[in-house]
Amino acid sequence: MLRKTALHQSHIDLGAKMGEFAGYDMPLYYGEGVIKEHEWVRSHCGLFDVSHMGQITIEGEGVAQFLEKLTPSAFQPKAHGRAQYTVLLNEEGGIIDDLIITRIDDNKFFAVINAGCKDKDIEWIKSQLPSTLKFKYLEDNALIAIQGNWAERILHEVLEIETDDLPYMHMMQAQAPNFDTMYISRVGYTGEDGFEISVPNACAEEIWSKLLDHSEAKPIGLAARDSLRLEMGYALYGHEINAETSPVEAGLSWVISKKTEGYFGYDRIAKERENGTENKLVAVKLIDKGVARDGAELRNEADEKIGWLTSGGFSPTLKESIGIAYIKSDAANLGDKIFVNVRGRNIAAEIAKTPFLPAKTKSMKKKAA
């Protein structure tokens, strides 16, 4: 039996093509198709039901130190409301999940974890939890992502919520007329400016419908969510990252604090930072026609395997085929020509830069007062 989010019936009513994702019955796309949805987010604004993701809080004296054991990022210096993208590490330095952790106040943090990793994450965190800390799984909360250059205006026009002072990677509490308190984070998975709104399940449907009534907002399914994140080169758990990959080889060294060293997998990560890794994550762009999907082999001029695609597909914005791949660290540099083997045929490709197009997320810097 598939699990359902609080917005499940709305998706059915909107005529969504539903499909299974991480044990949930989720909208893959709505009436107009994936490319139209993708383009709408890039040009206007899309609403995504991401309630299948897990929302948790950890609370108590010493919680920041605890997070510095679970992840390689620094949490003690974080200001209230500051959100940090990071990874949960296992004892071998492999990635259990990637997540965004936000400081609510001195002793309380909020995190959003992947739907498919939810159960193991919770089990892992609880197994490590000191008795002084309290863990909560916010089962009764929905999560709505609103992404695109209209997002800020729509929140203002529909919910009377002002976000112009909320910088990228920050969270605020907000009170819309006649609604419970919501937590609004300026984050996303599309490369557009936008927000994720955590609201109680009980009012999720009403907020979703009100936002959708705005002429510039449309519902967007998981298929376009994937093509949007692929254009930004964002990692997707189970593809670019898994329990064996370290944040160093996955190109996530920027989440690793140079000041903390008490986290799981420190030895491996320190060593990899020093000596490099066998493989590295790169962006790939197809030069010849075709589409390459995850699992396709990368080959060199001599037709030797030098890597493999972890994600791949067609970019609706660039009208080109793009992908993310692991490649032997010494095998190729930016701009080098390689081949991607699709159904036995070598398609010419090149090592590209991520993001494939510039992100439009707001700067982390606060506006000048």
Added chain:
Amino acid sequence: MAEFKFTQDHEAIYVDGDIAWVGITKYAQDALGDLVFVELPEIGKALSKGDEFAVVESVKTAAEVYSPVDGEVTEANQAIESDLDSLAKPLNEGGWIAKIKISDPSQLDDLMDQDKYDEYVAGLD
């Protein structure tokens, strides 16, 4: 006389003498969603019934197109490479992917006609 035939894998076939014009049905196109690329066969390629001869890629997935009969590829529709929308047209008005010279016409008897195919598709949903 020309006629339309269908396979269970949703190939559509327009039979014109000893030539089969092969494409994919509207049902298949709807299931695939936005199309982004088609890989065409080489001219002269010999095919057995059931052999893959083309691939239609959509945003979501890749779908192989199988030969409905034994035969040989005589033509590939280059026009659809740059205009995938024309796959939605009737086979004999631009919606074909490849033309296959039929070696054993009796194999056509195994294919469904329009009524049978409609009934088959109705049973899938």
